[in-house]
Amino acid sequence: MSKVIFVDKSISLSEWCMYLNTCLNLDKIKIMNHCQIVIDSLSGLIYDSKAEEDIPLDDGKTCDIDTYDSVRYSISQIIKQWIYYKKI
Numbered sequence: 001m002s003k004v005i006f007v008d009k010s011i012s013l014s015e016w017c018m019y020l021n022t023c024l025n026l027d028k029i030k031i032m033n034h035c036q037i038v039i040d041s042l043s044g045l046i047y048d049s050k051a052e053e054d055i056p057l058d059d060g061k062t063c064d065i066d067t068y069d070s071v072r073y074s075i076s077q078i079i080k081q082w083i084y085y086k087k088i
Helices: 013-025 036-043 065-084
Strands: none
């Protein structure tokens, strides 16, 4: 069994999207075709132009922010480890 090491590094929304896209292109992460809610959520993600920080728009109707958050939280530690160990 491999040991999970938690890396303390925050990732901005633009960085996270870039890393997720990289992982998808390298086949490190796959989204199954039947996961249409996840596909739609990640495809429809837009930035909040009024916010000072790099965050997605959370107006309750434009983006499915809940699915985006659950995907991000579920794989963020893995992506952080890949960044730390220079695997992506």
